[in-house]
Amino acid sequence: MWIFLATEILFFGGMFTAYIVYRSLHLPAFIQGSHELIVKFGATNTGVLICSSLTMALAIRSAQVGKSKGTIIFWLLLTWLLGAAFIAIKLRYEWYRDYLEGLIPGVSWLAGGTHTPGVKMFMCFYFFMTGLHALHMVVGLGILTVLVIMTARHRFSREYYAPLEISGLYWHFVDIVWIFLFPLLYLIGGRYPGS
Amino acid sequence: MAEHAGQHARDYHQPHIVPVMTYVAVFLALMVFTLLTTWIAYIDLGKWNTVVALIIAVCKMLLVVLFFMHVKYATGLTRIIIIGAFFWLGIMITLTGADEFTRHWEILPQGWTSGMHIARTLF
Amino acid sequence: MSTAIRDLDDAAAEPAVNYLNASYGIKSWLLTFDHKRIGLLYLATITVMFVVGGVAATLMRMHLVEPQGALFEPETYNKMFSTHGIIMVFFFLVPSIPATLGNFLIPLMIGARDVAFPKLNLLSWYIFVTGCAFALYGTISGGVDTGWTFYPPYSSLYAQTHVVAVALGIFIAGFSSILTGLNFIVTIHKMRAPGMTWFRLPLFIWALYATSLIFVLGTPVIAITLFLLALERLLHVGIFDPAVGGDPLLFQHLFWFYSHPAVYIMILPGMGVISELITAFSRKKIFGYSFVAFSSLSIAVISFIVWGHHMFVTGQAIYAGLVFSVLSFLVAIPSAVKVFNWTATLYRGSISYEAPMLYALGFIGLFTIGGLTGLFLASLATDVHLNGTYFIVAHFHYIMVGGAVMAYLGGIHFWWPKISGRLYPDMWARISAAIIFIGFNLTFFPQFMLGYLGMPRRYAVYPAEFQVLNVMSSAGASILGIGYVIPLIYLIWSMRYGPVAGPNPWKAKGLEWTVPSPPPTENFEEIPIVSEDAYEYPAIEEHGYPEAPGVARV
Numbered sequence: 001m002w003i004f005l006a007t008e009i010l011f012f013g014g015m016f017t018a019y020i021v022y023r024s025l026h027l028p029a030f031i032q033g034s035h036e037l038i039v040k041f042g043a044t045n046t047g048v049l050i051c052s053s054l055t056m057a058l059a060i061r062s063a064q065v066g067k068s069k070g071t072i073i074f075w076l077l078l079t080w081l082l083g084a085a086f087i088a089i090k091l092r093y094e095w096y097r098d099y100l101e102g103l104i105p106g107v108s109w110l111a112g113g114t115h116t117p118g119v120k121m122f123m124c125f126y127f128f129m130t131g132l133h134a135l136h137m138v139v140g141l142g143i144l145t146v147l148v149i150m151t152a153r154h155r156f157s158r159e160y161y162a163p164l165e166i167s168g169l170y171w172h173f174v175d176i177v178w179i180f181l182f183p184l185l186y187l188i189g190g191r192y193p194g195s
Numbered sequence: 196m197a198e199h200a201g202q203h204a205r206d207y208h209q210p211h212i213v214p215v216m217t218y219v220a221v222f223l224a225l226m227v228f229t230l231l232t233t234w235i236a237y238i239d240l241g242k243w244n245t246v247v248a249l250i251i252a253v254c255k256m257l258l259v260v261l262f263f264m265h266v267k268y269a270t271g272l273t274r275i276i277i278i279g280a281f282f283w284l285g286i287m288i289t290l291t292g293a294d295e296f297t298r299h300w301e302i303l304p305q306g307w308t309s310g311m312h313i314a315r316t317l318f
Numbered sequence: 319m320s321t322a323i324r325d326l327d328d329a330a331a332e333p334a335v336n337y338l339n340a341s342y343g344i345k346s347w348l349l350t351f352d353h354k355r356i357g358l359l360y361l362a363t364i365t366v367m368f369v370v371g372g373v374a375a376t377l378m379r380m381h382l383v384e385p386q387g388a389l390f391e392p393e394t395y396n397k398m399f400s401t402h403g404i405i406m407v408f409f410f411l412v413p414s415i416p417a418t419l420g421n422f423l424i425p426l427m428i429g430a431r432d433v434a435f436p437k438l439n440l441l442s443w444y445i446f447v448t449g450c451a452f453a454l455y456g457t458i459s460g461g462v463d464t465g466w467t468f469y470p471p472y473s474s475l476y477a478q479t480h481v482v483a484v485a486l487g488i489f490i491a492g493f494s495s496i497l498t499g500l501n502f503i504v505t506i507h508k509m510r511a512p513g514m515t516w517f518r519l520p521l522f523i524w525a526l527y528a529t530s531l532i533f534v535l536g537t538p539v540i541a542i543t544l545f546l547l548a549l550e551r552l553l554h555v556g557i558f559d560p561a562v563g564g565d566p567l568l569f570q571h572l573f574w575f576y577s578h579p580a581v582y583i584m585i586l587p588g589m590g591v592i593s594e595l596i597t598a599f600s601r602k603k604i605f606g607y608s609f610v611a612f613s614s615l616s617i618a619v620i621s622f623i624v625w626g627h628h629m630f631v632t633g634q635a636i637y638a639g640l641v642f643s644v645l646s647f648l649v650a651i652p653s654a655v656k657v658f659n660w661t662a663t664l665y666r667g668s669i670s671y672e673a674p675m676l677y678a679l680g681f682i683g684l685f686t687i688g689g690l691t692g693l694f695l696a697s698l699a700t701d702v703h704l705n706g707t708y709f710i711v712a713h714f715h716y717i718m719v720g721g722a723v724m725a726y727l728g729g730i731h732f733w734w735p736k737i738s739g740r741l742y743p744d745m746w747a748r749i750s751a752a753i754i755f756i757g758f759n760l761t762f763f764p765q766f767m768l769g770y771l772g773m774p775r776r777y778a779v780y781p782a783e784f785q786v787l788n789v790m791s792s793a794g795a796s797i798l799g800i801g802y803v804i805p806l807i808y809l810i811w812s813m814r815y816g817p818v819a820g821p822n823p824w825k826a827k828g829l830e831w832t833v834p835s836p837p838p839t840e841n842f843e844e845i846p847i848v849s850e851d852a853y854e855y856p857a858i859e860e861h862g863y864p865e866a867p868g869v870a871r872v
Contacts, residue, residue, distance in 0.1 A: 002273050003500045006280035007538040013284040014542035014572050018557055020288055021295045026563050043233045047226060054222040057213075057263045064212050105562075106553025121562040124555060128546065165265075172263045179255045182229075183248035187236040190244040272507070283535050286622055291571040294626065294638035 001166040005173050008136075012177055015132070019125055019184065029118020031189035036103060036119075037126065041093050042186040045086050046178065052082035053175045060168045063151075063161035072151045072164075079171070080144045083137055090134060098123075126185055133181060136174045143167050211268035221262045228255050332739050332818045336836040351436035352839055357422035358737070359443050364410050364418065365806075367450060370457070371405035372799065374398050379761075379795040385782045395778035396463035397479065403466030405457070408488045409450055411722055412580060415587035416533075417446070417498055419729050420526050422737060424502060426830035426837065427520050429511025429846045434504040442497035449491030456483035465776060467573065470558040470566050474550040482551055485544040492537045495583075499533025502526055511829070513848035517611070520828055520852050521604060524611040525590025528618035532579045532586075535622065540576035543569065567633055574625035582621040584718055585685075586614060588725030589656055592678050595728050596660050598826040599675035600667025603853040606659045613652035620649045627696055631705045639698055646696035653689055657682060672824070673747030677728030680755045684720025688713055691766065709769025712762045720758055727754070727805065734809060735823045739836040740816030746808045754801035760794025827853050 023030050059075030095104075102110025104127060105120050147167055150156065156164060232251040236244065261267040266274065337354045347355055378398045381389040390398065421439065425432050433439055456462060462484050464473040473481050506527050510519070547569065550556025558569045597604050604610060626634060626642030660682055669675070691713040694700045704710065735741055764787040769775075773784045780788065822831040829846060830837075 002276045003503060003534055004496075006276050007496050007500075007534055009280040009284055009538075010287075010535055011538035011542050013287060014539045014575075015546070016284070017288050017291055017572065018546070018568055021291060021565070021568060022557065022563065024296065025565075029563065039233060039236065043229060046229045050222060050225045050229065053225075053259060053263050054218060057218050058215070061213065061215065061218070064210060105555040109555075117562040120555065121557060121564060124557055124562070128549060128557070132545075169264055172259050176256050176259050179259070180252050183232055183236075183245075183252050187232065187244070187248050190239060191236045192239040194239065280535070283622065287539065287572075287575050290623060290626065290638070290641070291568070291575075293641055294567065294571065294629075294635045295565065297635040297637040300635065300637055 001169045005169060008173060012129075012132070015125070015129055016180075016184075019129070022121060022125070023188070026118040026121065027189070029116050030122045032116065033119040033122030033126070034186060034188035035191070036098075036101075036123075037186050038094065038097075039186050039191060041089060042182050045089055046182045048082050048086045048089070049175045049178050052079045052086070053172050055079040055082065056168050056171045060161065060164050063156050063164050064158065066158035069151050069154060069156070072156065073148055076144055076148050076151065080141060080148070083141050083144070083171075087134055087137055087141075090130065095127075129181055129185065133174065133177055136177070140167075140171050140174055143170065211265065213262065213265070213268075217262060221258050225255055225258055228258075333834040333836070333838065335838060336739065336834065337839045338739075338836050340839045349440070351432070351440055353421050353425055353433050353436065353439060354737075354837065354839075356439050356443055357418050357420075360413060360417040360421060360446070363443070363447060363450060364414055367405055367409040370454070371402050371410055372802065374402035374405065376795065376799060378402060379792040381778070382780075382788050383785075383792050385780050385785050385788075387778045390778065392778040393463060396465075396776070397461035399776055400462050400465050401457050404453065404462070404484060404488070406718075407466055407580070407584075408491055409453060411584040411718060412495060413446060413491075413498070414584075414722070414726050415591060415729060416502070416526060416529055416583075417443075417494075419591070419726075419733060420502060420529075420587065421498070423733065423830055424505055424523060424526060425509070426736075426833065426841055427523055427828060428506065428509060429514055429829050429842065429848060430505065430509040431841050431845075433501045434509060435501050438497050439501055442494045442501070445497070446491055446494035449487045449489075449494060452487030452490060453484050454487075456480040456487060459483070467577070468544070468547060468569075469573075470547060470550065470556075470569050471560075474547055474556060474558060475554075482548045485548050489541050489544050492541045495533045495537050499530035499537075502530040503534065506530075511845050511848055514829075517608065518848055518851050519611075520590075521593035521607070521610050521614070522587075522590035525586045525593070525614045528614040529583050529586045531615075531618050532583050532621065536576040536579040536583075539572060540580075543572040543576070546572075567629065570629050570632060571625070574628045575622070578625040578628065579618075579621040581714070581718070582617055584722045586617060588681065588722040588729075589614070589653075591725045591729035591732070592660060592681050593656075594826075594828070595674050595678035595732055596663050597853045597855070598732070598824055599672060599678070600664050600669045601855045602663055602667040603851075603855060604659065605662035605665075606655075607852065609655055610659050613655045616652040617649065620645070620652070624649050627701070630698055630701045643696055643698050647693065650689060650693060650696075653685075657686055657689075671748070672731075673742075673744060673751050674728045674732035676748055676751040676755075677724045677731065680751065681721055681724045681728065684716050684724065684758070688716030688720060691716065704769060706774055707769035708765040708773050708775050711775050712765035712769060715762045715765070720762070724754070724758075727751075730809070731805075732824070733830075734812070735819030736830060736835045736837070738809075738813050738816075739819055739834075740812045741819045741823060742805075742808050742812040742816055746804060750801050750804040750808075753797060753804070757794050757797030757799070757801050761791050761798050762794070764788070764790045764794075827855060 055075050055078040059072055059079060062071045062075060098104050099108050102108050103123055105124050109120065144167070147164060150163065228251050232248050235247055235251075238244075240247065260277070266277065337352055347359065350356060350359075377389065378395070381387050381395055381398070387395065421433070424430075459480055462468075462473075462477065462479045462481050464477050464479070464481060468481065468485065506519075506523060546557060550558055555562065556564065558564045558566050560566065593604055593610060624642055624646040626638055627646045630639050630643075691709070695704060695710065695713060731742065731747055768784055768787045768791075771784065773780050819835045821834050823835075824831070829848070832846065833842060
């Protein structure tokens with residue numbers, strides 16, 4: 001799984017490379033675009049994902065020490081709910097609002113004179129990167145569902161819990177991507193008065 | 196899926212069971228860092244805003260990698276894979292940047308010889 | 319010419335139960351976890367893709383016999399060369415040796431019963447077939463005309479062809495590569511037999527290990543690049559579009575970050591095969607084992623820092639051009655090390671000229687020519703003249719066809735007795751090797767001259783003064799095509815009518831030759847314990863084969 005995560009680092013890395021290049025070349029536009037995003041939702045989502053990483057780690061630990069399948073399933077389900085909450089917050093409070101405000105390039109873009117072309121570029125990055133991340137979250141939710149079913153069928157024990165551990169690595173990786181996306185997308189140029 | 200290879204790995208070292216309090220401590224640290232980075236964004240540090248935000252993000256990543264992903268207790272091979280992947284990403288960013296950030300450099304508008312010392316010592 | 323390597327008295331009967339007949343029926347093949355069967359599934363698939371790509375090439379060369387084009391409108395010609403490039407690169411060359419010979423041989427060579435993740439192995443084949451299906455759909459429904467490089471803004475904004483379908487096919491096939499690479503890395507790390515230390519591994523394994531590193535590190539980047547291109551095409555807005563401040567050159571950076579290492583994916587396994595062939599057919603230990611092993615790793619590493627040499631003339635900053643030029647010269651060094659070591663292995667060896675050896679010798683010569691011409695292209699000043707011309711086309715075909723495809727054919731011939739349990743007719747094999755060599759050189763050497771004289775590549779028409787060379791090239795292509803068809807015929811023929819091979823018809827060293835031909839499903843009755851280094855051929859006078867004149871004791 002670590003080798004697979006290495007490929008994911010390069011996969012997201014391609015977009016991060018592009019982001020670094022464009023941010024350096026078009027900083028004012030990126031700052032303007034970043035200020036269209038609402039920090040409290042980004043920060044809340046960060047918190048939600050960190051909680052889900054904790055619950056995932058606890059789920060694996062429960063298997064390691066031989067707790068009952070009920071305990072493992074409890075933690076897995078909690079992780080699942082937190083992941084789903086992340087996506088729900090994104091969809092309902094961020095993306096839906098962006099859709100109404102005309103901030104989604106290619107789908108609903110009400111480009112007034114206030115939006116320089118560079119802002120459109122920033123919003124492209126925002127949606128591509130968070131969209132790809134959300135796609136990975138959805139896959140993660142699918143994996144968690146499979147794990148719950150496997151646990152219910154007594155597949156894991158103190159000696160064998162490898163799928164849980166491997167899926168945990170994937171889940172934590174997706175969390176780490178968001179840990180970087182949050183400051184790089186929401187906090188560009190700071191949010192102090194005059195920025 | 197990875198039972199076979201996983202079995203091999205476990206034969207080499209016993210899995211280290213992390214205490215619950217460690218996980219909780221890491222979790223609290225991560226939350227504190229999140230609040231910190233959000234709070235700092237509202238303070239004017241000029242260009243340091245970005246640097247501080249990235250430093251905090253790297254710290255958070257290290258916490259997740261070392262403790263939640265158990266890399267603190269993992270083999271050297273695992274660490275090489277992780278470091279290797281980031282190093283390769285670094286190559287991609289650096290060399291792409293070598294092009295993108297130097298486009299505007301001017302190429303010796305005056306030519307090679309004007310205004311420069313011609314070598315006098317030939318041997 | 320010696321044919322005595324095969325000791326025909328040792329005609330062991332074909333084993334009654336082997337991996338081919340252990341179970342019958344199409345389901346047993348489509349649901350197999352046996353790495354050998356999966357290797358054959360890949361063999362069948364990539365042969366089909368090779369034929370498709372080959373047909374495109376044939377049509378191209380037929381079109382180019384006349385300066386105004388003999389067959390197509392320019393738009394159609396554009397689709398021809400794009401299809402040829404895409405199919406050959408992504409759906410033939412990249413998987414060729416790793417997925418067929420690699421899958422078949424790695425467990426046998428390291429003394430394992432299978433790869434680390436057999437189910438992932440089968441999944442990787444299905445993913446590959448899915449990718450092929452999308453690419454073929456795109457081709458059949460009209461193809462793409464962007465070239466295999468898909469440069470925006472043409473591919474993202476203006477092309478009216480099936481870019482997304484084909485890009486999706488490549489994206490999917492990329493996952494197949496990643497899974498294969500992952501499988502190989504874990505297998506080589508974790509499943510070597512007792513006593514098989516890293517430095518006793520056959521060099522084929524080292525080459526595939528290095529290739530797998532490239533698979534894992536490079537393929538995700540082409541995936542994200544094509545993904546971003548597809549988004550730009552579908553949403554009509556994207557990050558490569560100058561209208562929003564984007565940079566088309568960024569696409570090229572991301573594209574070539576994978577595609578340059580990709581060309582090393584295509585050649586490294588071939589080099590591994592050559593190491594095996596040279597040692598077997600000169601009955602001699604490889605010269606400088608660790609140099610060859612480390613050169614494989616160096617090539618894999620350095621391949622990632624040279625990609626900008628594809629962009630010298632597309633608007634890249636000159637500073638970056640300088641950096642990439644210097645680094646590109648570096649990458650020639652490990653390749654040269656290999657060529658020197660192979661040559662030194664041949665020196666004072668007991669050489670025989672079976673078909674695999676003919677392919678190997680052809681490889682050394684043609685790869686050297688292709689590699690040396692790369693130096694002209696790494697040098698900024700000459701590249702300005704040669705870029706975008708047929709010089710480049712000749713350069714990479716010398717390496718990919720004269721190199722990789724010949725290594726692939728050499729490997730298929732060398733291990734065919736192991737795979738099928740039968741021998742192919744050696745005379746026909748040597749004849750077709752010669753035909754391929756002659757046809758290849760006749761096709762591509764004129765292209766060096768065409769490029770130097772200034773004929774641009776990817777052009778459907780050309781000035782009349784280039785016609786002679788173009789006709790020579792097309793004539794060579796038809797000879798080359800015949801050379802490819804003949805092995806297809808006799809290899810299939812041999813499966814039924816060829817003489818039984820026995821476990822080690824070539825008397826070669828290597829664990830794969832210690833098991834019956836074809837091997838049983840579980841590979842080894844008991845896992846071997848390895849106690850000797852690779853290529854420990856006995857001193858030449860011991861085995862009584864006729865020696866090359868002047869051979870002294872080794």
